Structures are given as C-alpha cells and as structure tokens.
Amino acid sequence: MQVSFPDGFLWGAAGSAHQTEGNNVASDFWALENRPGGFLPERSGDACDGYHRWREDLDIVRGLGLGAYRFSIEWARVEPVEGAISLAALAHYRRLIEGCLERGLAPVVTLHHFTSPLWFQKAGGWTAPEAVERFRRYVRAVLPILDGVPCVCTINEPNMLAMMANMVKREKREENVAGAMPPPDQAMAEALMAAHRAAREELGGVKSGWTVANQNFQAVDGADAECEAWAWSREDQFLDVAKDDDFIGVQAYTRVLIGPDGALPVPDGARRTITDWEFYPEALGNAVRHTAARIPGVPILVTENGIATSDDDERVEYTTGALAGLHAAMADGIDVRGYMHWSLLDNYEWGTYRPTFGLVAVDRRTFARTVKPSARWYGEVARTGTLVR
Numbered sequence: 001m002q003v004s005f006p007d008g009f010l011w012g013a014a015g016s017a018h019q020t021e022g023n024n025v026a027s028d029f030w031a032l033e034n035r036p037g038g039f040l041p042e043r044s045g046d047a048c049d050g051y052h053r054w055r056e057d058l059d060i061v062r063g064l065g066l067g068a069y070r071f072s073i074e075w076a077r078v079e080p081v082e083g084a085i086s087l088a089a090l091a092h093y094r095r096l097i098e099g100c101l102e103r104g105l106a107p108v109v110t111l112h113h114f115t116s117p118l119w120f121q122k123a124g125g126w127t128a129p130e131a132v133e134r135f136r137r138y139v140r141a142v143l144p145i146l147d148g149v150p151c152v153c154t155i156n157e158p159n160m161l162a163m164m165a166n167m168v169k170r171e172k173r174e175e176n177v178a179g180a181m182p183p184p185d186q187a188m189a190e191a192l193m194a195a196h197r198a199a200r201e202e203l204g205g206v207k208s209g210w211t212v213a214n215q216n217f218q219a220v221d222g223a224d225a226e227c228e229a230w231a232w233s234r235e236d237q238f239l240d241v242a243k244d245d246d247f248i249g250v251q252a253y254t255r256v257l258i259g260p261d262g263a264l265p266v267p268d269g270a271r272r273t274i275t276d277w278e279f280y281p282e283a284l285g286n287a288v289r290h291t292a293a294r295i296p297g298v299p300i301l302v303t304e305n306g307i308a309t310s311d312d313d314e315r316v317e318y319t320t321g322a323l324a325g326l327h328a329a330m331a332d333g334i335d336v337r338g339y340m341h342w343s344l345l346d347n348y349e350w351g352t353y354r355p356t357f358g359l360v361a362v363d364r365r366t367f368a369r370t371v372k373p374s375a376r377w378y379g380e381v382a383r384t385g386t387l388v389r
C-alpha cells in the first residue's frame with residue numbers, strides 16, 4: 001500500500017537546546033544534574049556539542065531532503081543573569097535561523113524547552129508573581145532575531161513541565177510515560193498558560209502556538225469518566241487555551257490506559273521501547289484526532305514523534321505506522337501542516353543518554369555524526385511525499 005502526503009507538507013527533524021548544545025551552565029537543569037548526590041544518572045556535559053556543530057547538523061537535515069528544523073533558543077544563555085541580555089547569544093541564534101533559511105529549511109523555533117535560567121528558578125520559578133513578566137521580557141528580547149521564522153512554539157510541553165515539577169519535588173526520575181505521572185501542579189499550569197498568552201502578545205504578527213505532550217489516554221473497564229478527568233488535568237486544559245492560536249503542536253509517542261483507579265501499567269507482554277513505553281505507533285493518529293476534536297479549526301503541526309530504540313529497523317517500522325495513522329487522519333479532513341521527527345540526533349534524554357531517539361548517531365567522545373539508515377529512509381519519504389507500507 002502506498003499513500004501520498006500533500007504538496008507543501010513540512011517534513012522536518014527536531015531537537016532542543018539543552019539536549020544538544022552542551023554546557024548550558026546557567027540553566028536550572030544543569031544545576032540539577034550537577035548537584036552532589038543528585039538523582040539523575042548522567043549529566044548533559046558537552047551533549048552533542050551542537051552549540052558549535054550546528055552547521056554540520058543543518059547540512060545533514062538539508063542533505064536528507066527535509067524542509068524544516070525544529071530547535072530551541074535557550075533562555076539561560078540569552079539572559080544568564082536577570083536583566084542582562086547577552087547580545088552574543090542572540091547573534092548566535094540569529095546565525096542559526098539564517099543558516100536554516102540559507103539552506104531552504106524552515107526554522108521552527110521553540111522559546112522554552114523545559115529549561116529555565118537558574119536565577120529564574122531560584123526566584124520562585126513559574127509560580128513567582130513576577131514569572132510571567134520575566135518570560136515576557138525574554139520574549140521581547142528574542143523577537144528582533146525572529147525575522148523569517150514561520151512558526152514559533154512559545155513553551156514546549158507545558159503539561160509535562162507542570163508534571164515534572166512534581167518529579168523534581170519527589171527527587172525521583174520517573175521512567176514511565178508522562179501521562180501516568182502525578183497530576184500537574186495546577187498553579188504552575190495556570191502560570192504557564194498566562195506566560196503563553198503574554199508571549200503571544202509580544203510576538204504580534206509572528207505565527208505562534210505551543211506544543212502539548214499528547215498521551216492518547218484510553219479508558220478500559222468502563223472508566224470513561226475517570227479517563228476524561230485524568231485527560232483534562234494532564235492534557236486537555238493545555239489544548240483548550242490554544243483554541244485561538246495560529247497552530248497547535250502535537251507530540252505523541254505512546255498511549256496510556258486509564259482504569260477506574262487511574263493509569264494502568266503497560267499490558268503484560270506488550271512490546272516496549274528503551275524508555276519502557278509501549279510500542280504504539282497508532283498514538284500519533286489518535287492524538288491528532290483528539291486534538292482536532294478538542295480545538296477544531298486550529299491547524300496542527302506534529303512537532304514531535306519518534307522512538308527510543310537501538311534497532312534502526314524498528315525506528316522505520318514505528319515511524320511507518322505513525323505516519324500511516326497521521327495520513328488517515330488527514331484523509332478524514334484534519335488539517336495537519338507538517339511532521340517533525342524526534343529527534344535528529346541521539347541526544348541527552350533528561351538525565352541519561354541511554355534512550356536513542358536519533359535519526360543520526362553521535363559519538364560521545366568525538367561528537368562525530370553518523371547518519372542512520374532510518375534517516376535516509378525518512379528523507380526519501382519526505383522528498384517523494386510518499387509512504388510505502
């Protein structure tokens with residue numbers, strides 16, 4: 001079977017600053033990783049040295065035949081000390097944006113991908129009374145370098161961020177999927193929504209939205225009401241605030257089953273990935289359908305989807321399934337504008353390098369990039385707009 005995606009569909013690959021750049025020393029996550037006796041197994045350290053090797057990365061994206069690169073700007077580099085904006089950091093990110101444009105790649109720019117400056121966190125983080133104004137000031141500083149950027153993601157996975165707050169409080173790295181985690185800190189969730197609105201105001205005519213971790217919640221044993229309540233706190237309230245946005249970023253990897261007492265473990269015998277998530281490519285199509293039903297009329301951009309596996313054939317298998325589900329949703333009339341595979345590089349997975357999501361391997365000592373066969377397969381899908389099953 002063969003299906004075709006529409007002309008102009010944006011095919012890309014994604015990464016984020018803290019996970020790829022290395023030495024993000026002024027950020028809160030760096031402090032967490034480097035705390036003596038901390039609970040994270042590995043530090044990000046030099047990461048993929050992407051701060052210096054970004055040209056090579058863009059060349060790979062271009063060479064594969066993709067049309068977009070999603071990356072994030074690091075607030076902790078732009079404003080390492082409160083109120084002190086680094087013009088050199090802004091110039092760096094402007095070069096990155098121009099590097100994309102020169103290569104014919106659409107830069108899909110995220111302003112906040114999980115990490116904040118350490119000073120921001122020490123001053124009370126997202127629930128401090130000044131938090132929204134602090135974020136607004138950062139967005140205002142970044143705005144002048146965004147010329148030519150077709151879409152800006154204000155905050156990556158605010159739902160996950162508000163759930164991770166609990167993880168950090170509990171001093172425990174959750175190995176399971178986000179949607180099975182404790183509910184988000186509601187005060188933080190609301191602060192993030194206010195920050196998103198403030199950012200959109202500052203961005204004016206620049207097209208913007210935010211990206212939500214979609215968990216494809218599924219009720220079992222008649223637990224429909226529980227599932228609805230569970231999904232509301234962890235996902236739907238974050239979709240609802242995006243109802244007037246220019247786009248919504250869908251990020252889906254797996255599903256979460258909800259029984260009468262909450263999230264259920266992955267079913268016995270189910271196939272799992274390195275992150276221990278259920279291998280469930282259908283999650284993407286389902287997440288896109290759920291999002292479109294929740295906020296009809298908002299164009300969808302898949303800003304993340306992928307699999308942590310050491311078996312590159314399995315990456316192709318998973319992505320084929322995910323794209324088939326995506327295509328079927330589009331054939332049913334859902335407005336999806338593009339797909340960004342997570343991730344371009346094998347990068348730092350929030351406490352460990354073990355889960356390899358990348359289309360491209362990175363040598364941990366030399367930083368040499370090796371394009372995997374799955375990347376060439378994906379490039380072919382992108383170039384031809386055709387998926388063969």
Ligand code: BGC
Nearest residue numbers: 016156157160213304342349
């Ligand atoms: C995040 C990424 C992360 C990926 C895989 C998303 O939650 O935005 O930073 O690497 O999922 O876990």
